[in-house]
Amino acid sequence: xxxxxxxxxxxxxxxxxxxxxxxxxxxxxxxxxxxxxxxxxxxxxxxxxxxxxxxxxxxxxxxxxxxxxxxxxxxxxxxxxxxxxxxxxxxxxxxxxxxxxxxxxxxxxxxxxxxxxxxxxxxxxxxxxxxxxxxxxxxxxxxxxxxxxxxxxxxxxxxxxxxxxxxxxxxxxxxxxxxxxxxxxxxxxxxxxxx
Amino acid sequence: xxxxxxxxxxxxxxxxxxxxxxxxxxxxxxxxxxxxxxxxxxxxxxxxxxxxxxxxxxxxxxxxxxxxxxxxxxxxxxxxxxxxxxxxxxxxxxxxxxxxxxxxxxxxxxxxxxxxxxxxxxxxxxxxxxxxxxxxxxxxxxxxxxxxxxxxxxxxxxxxxxxxxxxxxxxxxxxxxxxxxxxxxxxxxxxxxxx
DNA sequence: GTTTTATCTGAACATTTGTTCAGTTATTCA
DNA sequence: TGAATAACTGAACAAATGTTCAGATAAAAC
Numbered sequence: 001x002x003x004x005x006x007x008x009x010x011x012x013x014x015x016x017x018x019x020x021x022x023x024x025x026x027x028x029x030x031x032x033x034x035x036x037x038x039x040x041x042x043x044x045x046x047x048x049x050x051x052x053x054x055x056x057x058x059x060x061x062x063x064x065x066x067x068x069x070x071x072x073x074x075x076x077x078x079x080x081x082x083x084x085x086x087x088x089x090x091x092x093x094x095x096x097x098x099x100x101x102x103x104x105x106x107x108x109x110x111x112x113x114x115x116x117x118x119x120x121x122x123x124x125x126x127x128x129x130x131x132x133x134x135x136x137x138x139x140x141x142x143x144x145x146x147x148x149x150x151x152x153x154x155x156x157x158x159x160x161x162x163x164x165x166x167x168x169x170x171x172x173x174x175x176x177x178x179x180x181x182x183x184x185x186x187x188x189x190x191x192x193x194x195x
Numbered sequence: 196x197x198x199x200x201x202x203x204x205x206x207x208x209x210x211x212x213x214x215x216x217x218x219x220x221x222x223x224x225x226x227x228x229x230x231x232x233x234x235x236x237x238x239x240x241x242x243x244x245x246x247x248x249x250x251x252x253x254x255x256x257x258x259x260x261x262x263x264x265x266x267x268x269x270x271x272x273x274x275x276x277x278x279x280x281x282x283x284x285x286x287x288x289x290x291x292x293x294x295x296x297x298x299x300x301x302x303x304x305x306x307x308x309x310x311x312x313x314x315x316x317x318x319x320x321x322x323x324x325x326x327x328x329x330x331x332x333x334x335x336x337x338x339x340x341x342x343x344x345x346x347x348x349x350x351x352x353x354x355x356x357x358x359x360x361x362x363x364x365x366x367x368x369x370x371x372x373x374x375x376x377x378x379x380x381x382x383x384x385x386x387x388x389x390x
Numbered sequence: 391g392t393t394t395t396a397t398c399t400g401a402a403c404a405t406t407t408g409t410t411c412a413g414t415t416a417t418t419c420a
Numbered sequence: 421t422g423a424a425t426a427a428c429t430g431a432a433c434a435a436a437t438g439t440t441c442a443g444a445t446a447a448a449a450c
Contacts, residue, residue: 161360
């Protein structure tokens with residue numbers, strides 16, 4: 001048999017990407033087979049090739065979509081007029097946004113080595129663009145005398161690394177709410193870069 | 196032919212582990228084959244099984260050795276009498292030690308998902324023991340009124356995550372020396388947890 | 391109601407995988 | 421010198437891999 005019921009093209013594609021994202025995040029790109037992905041969607045492996053040219057493309061598309069969504073979401077985030085408020089907005093946005101798509105974040109950080117050089121450069125450029133957003137806030141703050149860091153680039157990387165750490169331990173069922181976690185990290189970031 | 200010259204058992208073992216560590220760190224455990232490891236040492240794949248029972252054991256032994264070395268090295272580190280000095284010692288030690296074995300650190304953080312449950316628990320216990328070392332310093336500091344953090348456990352995780360970020364960008368040939376990097380991070384950590 | 395098309399199956403392909411093991415050689419021990 | 425052993429080769433194994441494609445079937449178009 002073939003098509004079991006209705007037209008599936010517009011729903012099968014997203015389901016494949018969702019299954020791939022979950023499996024890549026859990027087991028790693030190299031450890032997941034096309035047959036496993038297909039099985040999660042209820043397909044045979046061959047059917048995947050109606051939606052992707054090969055396995056690597058599946059990974060690249062997930063990473064690209066994630067990075068672009070991240071940049072778009074931050075651009076759409078309302079920003080206070082003062083740098084201190086901007087930094088707080090970034091911290092809370094980053095924690096909240098990344099926790100809600102931890103699978104995509106894990107992949108974007110762990111599977112860079114499975115990309116071809118071209119694809120790597122593209123994803124890396126996106127990441128740098130995001131880091132530049134934070135560094136811009138820090139630079140403004142330093143100029144205004146609100147922040148004090150010896151190196152805004154390193155400070156930006158340090159802050160992002162610290163915030164990403166939340167992903168390794170946060171659970172929805174844990175003792176702290178999302179907002180409480182945000183506030184704890186915001187306190188530490190504010191003090192770390194403050195005058 | 197077989198043995199080409201001299202007795203190799205005591206030198207081949209370490210060379211295999213070194214090759215495995217480098218390849219696992221660069222391409223990921225699942226993406227590296229036993230034949231690649233053997234080829235890096237100048238052996239056939241079958242010869243590896245004189246030194247390891249299987250591929251997973253090779254990974255576990257690397258991770259265990261790394262975590263135990265880390266705990267031993269920190270235990271041997273001289274510690275000042277005051278908590279502030281202790282925290283500084285931890286920050287500088289962590290950056291320096293981890294940068295000097297970035298391959299082992301990468302593996303210990305990225306390949307946890309390739310471990311069997313038993314092995315995972317063992318490595319995780321080691322990691323927690325290391326985190327507890329830092330949390331102990333923070334707790335003492337809070338009691339003495341030298342530090343101010345709402346949650347010592349989260350603060351410890353945040354500090355370690357921030358320090359680990361160095362691994363993703365530091366290069367020996369970069370514009371900053373190791374000591375300069377240590378100092379920049381120590382400044383941020385000190386302010387982040389300070390009163 | 392017939393033809394066309396989108397969607398999927400199922401089998402096949404050449405490679406590669408981890409692992410085993412009988413045999414081979416260089417070294418060590420008696 | 422001869423026997424024993426440590427260290428390795430090279431071939432083999434079944435299983436799994438990414439990918440292709442002819443054919444089957446349901447839905448859509450006419």
